Amino acid sequence: MSTTTSTTALSPDSARQGYDRSRPVRVAVLGVGMMGQDHARRLATLTAGAELVAVSDVDVVRTDAVAAEFGVRAIHDPKAAIVDPEVDALVIATPGFTHEELVLLALEAGKPVLCEKPLTTTPETSRRIVEAEAALGRQLVQVGFMRRFDAGYQQLRALIASGEYGAPLFLHCAHRNATTPPNFSSEMLMLDSVVHEVDVVRYLTGEEVVAIRVIAPRSTTSAPDGLQDPQFVIMETESGVLVDVEIFVNTTFGYEVRTELVAEKGQARIGLPGGFEGGMVTQSGRGWGGSIPKDFKERFGAAYDVEFQRWIDAVRAGTNVDGPGVWDGYAAAAVCAAGVQSLKTGERVVIDLGPRP
Ligand SMILES: NC(=O)C1=CN([C@@H]2O[C@H](COP(=O)(O)OP(=O)(O)OC[C@H]3O[C@@H](n4cnc5c(N)ncnc54)[C@H](O)[C@@H]3O)[C@@H](O)[C@H]2O)C=CC1
Numbered sequence: 001m002s003t004t005t006s007t008t009a010l011s012p013d014s015a016r017q018g019y020d021r022s023r024p025v026r027v028a029v030l031g032v033g034m035m036g037q038d039h040a041r042r043l044a045t046l047t048a049g050a051e052l053v054a055v056s057d058v059d060v061v062r063t064d065a066v067a068a069e070f071g072v073r074a075i076h077d078p079k080a081a082i083v084d085p086e087v088d089a090l091v092i093a094t095p096g097f098t099h100e101e102l103v104l105l106a107l108e109a110g111k112p113v114l115c116e117k118p119l120t121t122t123p124e125t126s127r128r129i130v131e132a133e134a135a136l137g138r139q140l141v142q143v144g145f146m147r148r149f150d151a152g153y154q155q156l157r158a159l160i161a162s163g164e165y166g167a168p169l170f171l172h173c174a175h176r177n178a179t180t181p182p183n184f185s186s187e188m189l190m191l192d193s194v195v196h197e198v199d200v201v202r203y204l205t206g207e208e209v210v211a212i213r214v215i216a217p218r219s220t221t222s223a224p225d226g227l228q229d230p231q232f233v234i235m236e237t238e239s240g241v242l243v244d245v246e247i248f249v250n251t252t253f254g255y256e257v258r259t260e261l262v263a264e265k266g267q268a269r270i271g272l273p274g275g276f277e278g279g280m281v282t283q284s285g286r287g288w289g290g291s292i293p294k295d296f297k298e299r300f301g302a303a304y305d306v307e308f309q310r311w312i313d314a315v316r317a318g319t320n321v322d323g324p325g326v327w328d329g330y331a332a333a334a335v336c337a338a339g340v341q342s343l344k345t346g347e348r349v350v351i352d353l354g355p356r357p
């Protein structure tokens with residue numbers, strides 16, 4: 001049964017003390033659109049040690065409908081959900097531009113957060129979160145860069161780290177979506193989509209991205225008017241690994257995320273049909289073929305599952321984060337902002353992250 005709460009009394013002391021670890025972590029999901037509903041289902045049905053207790057969305061009709069579906073509380077004011085004494089931890093799945101305010105409130109309430117990517121949409125706002133968490137003196141915020149939990153990316157990282165193939169030289173990436181939601185802007189190809197490759201490059205190489213250039217080729221006729229799609233992104237890491245990303249978000253046919261490593265003594269690829277996304281390659285008669293995932297929920301479904309389980313395990317263990325944190329979110333935001341600048345000017349833009357608190 002769902003109940004409706006519009007405001008809840010602040011209880012910062014009890015929230016700061018953490019929760020009773022003998023029971024499941026009581027989680028509220030803020031923003032129950034496409035991803036939030038998927039995460040709510042994950043928490044309600046799959047993640048061990050978690051209990052979905054509430055959902056909250058500025059769209060109150062949606063809040064009530066999703067709450068009723070899962071039999072949890074509908075909290076109409078997302079800020080009230082953050083300080084609710086019966087909520088131990090939060091998943092933020094609202095649009096990126098809302099993340100700063102919600103994450104800062106969660107930090108103030110002393111509650112662990114799994115915030116969907118991007119951490120925020122500008123380096124300045126992400127930096128404020130980095131500083132707020134540093135001032136608190138403990139990690140509370142994990143960022144939803146789920147590719148770090150994908151078996152393919154984990155294998156590729158281990159291969160690079162082993163040194164067996166020598167130093168990495170190039171990473172060739174392709175990131176293709178079938179279609180985009182309404183209002184998807186040219187900047188969002190960088191801020192919403194390539195932000196994943198920025199994180200992947202940092203995760204795979206263990207290096208920061210120091211420069212970026214974005215080239216705007218001819219646009220596909222399948223893209224809405226005015227949308228620069230595709231784009232070609234070139235990044236350089238600290239040691240000079242060169243990364244190219246074809247970002248193409250209106251392919252019309254399906255979802256593909258590929259990464260190819262070229263190293264001194266070997267090469268490796270992930271994301272091809274039959275690879276780690278679970279696709280199958282078939283041969284029969286005189287034909288061969290495979291299937292292409294429909295979208296990220298299919299391609300990275302297992303990665304989101306692992307991401308959530310490890311996050312809940314970390315919250316139960318009191319470490320709160322087991323994956324990318326606020327610095328990773330900030331670094332990605334800084335690279336993406338430079339990418340947006342480069343898209344406008346066509347120039348190579350150098351990135352300076354400044355000191356890490
Ligand atoms: N990791 C991944 O692969 C993916 C991550 N995302 C990320 O997930 C987040 C949500 O994306 P979608 O689900 O696609 O968006 P969506 O538009 O489907 O849902 C967002 C929901 O948030 C609600 N909302 C807006 N402002 C709010 C606020 N201040 N407080 C509470 N609710 C608010 C909206 O009413 C809506 O229901 C974004 O950060 C996006 O970048 C999205 C797709 C895939």
Ligand SMILES: O=C1[C@@H](O)[C@H](O)[C@@H](O)[C@H](O)[C@H]1O
Binds near residue numbers: 117192196249
């Ligand atoms: O995060 C995601 C979306 O927001 C984004 O729009 C897609 O391009 C990504 O592939 C997906 O993982």
